[in-house]
Amino acid sequence: MLHPHHHAALERFIEHYTQNPEVQAIVVGGSLAKGFGKASSDLDVLIVIDEAQYTLRKASQNLSYYSEDFTDYEGGYVDGKHIGLSFLQQVAEKGSEPARAAFWKSFIAWSRHDPAELQVLLDRITTYPEAGVAERIHRFMAQVQAMHWYVGEGEKHDNPYLLNWSATRAVLFTSRMLLAHNRLFFPYHKWMLKMLELAPDVPDSYLQKADQLMRHPSVEGTRELCDLVLQFRDWGTPSTYWTNFFLQDSELNWLTGHTPIEDL
Known part of the structure; x- marks a missing residue:
């Protein structure tokens, strides 16, 4: 306004x-x-x-x-x-x-x-592109599942960087799942959570838990947020196991120079 x-x-x-x-x-x-x-x-x-x-x-x-x-x-x-x-x-x-x-x-x-x-x-x-939305959600979901695992590695190896990185990306990709589900654009990081406030279909406590996790990163908080979104609804059956999506989008993406999560 x-x-x-x-x-x-x-x-x-x-x-x-x-x-x-x-x-x-x-x-x-x-x-x-x-x-x-x-x-x-x-x-x-x-x-x-x-x-x-x-x-x-x-x-x-x-x-x-x-x-x-x-x-x-x-x-x-x-x-x-x-x-x-x-x-x-x-x-x-x-x-x-x-x-x-x-x-x-x-x-x-x-x-x-x-x-x-x-x-x-x-x-x-400004018309949300419906084509491919289910696969994008599944690829974001793979990142969430990866962070569920990585945050434990951060704690196990006493690596605060890895722990904080995992917590931040857990918020990013759970948010992206919910934005895509609600057909709302990811506006980049500054306004991401503000945009999510407009979403009609999100877990009741999501924004509160995401804010708490960013202020106090932890293994428990990260996994709780991931589980909250993963269990929120039936997200459908991905075409491949999450590790394969993660491999394509985070480790081998240099082969093509393009992935569905490129707009980070």
């Missing part, structure tokens, strides 16, 4: 920046559009530019945007990136979950032309 000072900053930004003829549209995203922001949050913008300029900016690695010129509240700034319609088409066709999540609940604040074409792309991007 944008506060009045965010709206004022957005108006000033649009008035100034759209004088540039290469700018085709301004899309507002980020934590404010998603409803996760605060009064002190920055304003996130996606600046849609024409393809020729987008190609030039991409070649010169000049896609990011940052300015404090349009905000009048403490710590405020406008942050964003330049994109082209071709980029949006790629996200719609093959974007990762974080790439799609960046546009979830975004809105067109200004457009030089009829915004209908742009809105169609945004709708395609």
Whole structure:
């Protein structure tokens, strides 16, 4: 939700920046559009530019945007990136979950032309991809089962790094299972648990237990969280044993350079 000072900053930004003829549209995203922001949050913008300029900016690695010129509240700034319609088409066709999540609940604040074409792309991007969801859940589940084992190895070998790593990844992959089950995008790590608060079908105590585990990593807490999610429902029968998925996705993924858990 944008506060009045965010709206004022957005108006000033649009008035100034759209004088540039290469700018085709301004899309507002980020934590404010998603409803996760605060009064002190920055304003996130996606600046849609024409393809020729987008190609030039991409070649010169000049896609990011940052300015404090349009905000009048403490710590405020406008942050964003330049994109082209071709980029949006790629996200719609093959974007990762974080790439799609960046546009979830975004809105067109200004457009030089009829915004209908742009809105169609945004709708395609933010439609959760149903294809392959069961296998993705099973691959996330394999990671959860691996962490159930690894956390014990951390304790057995008096290895606090391994123990903490296992606890953190247990939260990550149980969350990813639940997000996929609820057809909610993984928005990357900053907003993952916030997104999960919106999920209608999760274990009642999950968020509380995940928070407690992150504050006090332990073997017992890790295994309890893993079991809570693994036993939450019938997840179906995976096509292979969990160790095979873990091997493919965490040890041999360099062979293909691609795995279903690549958007970490």
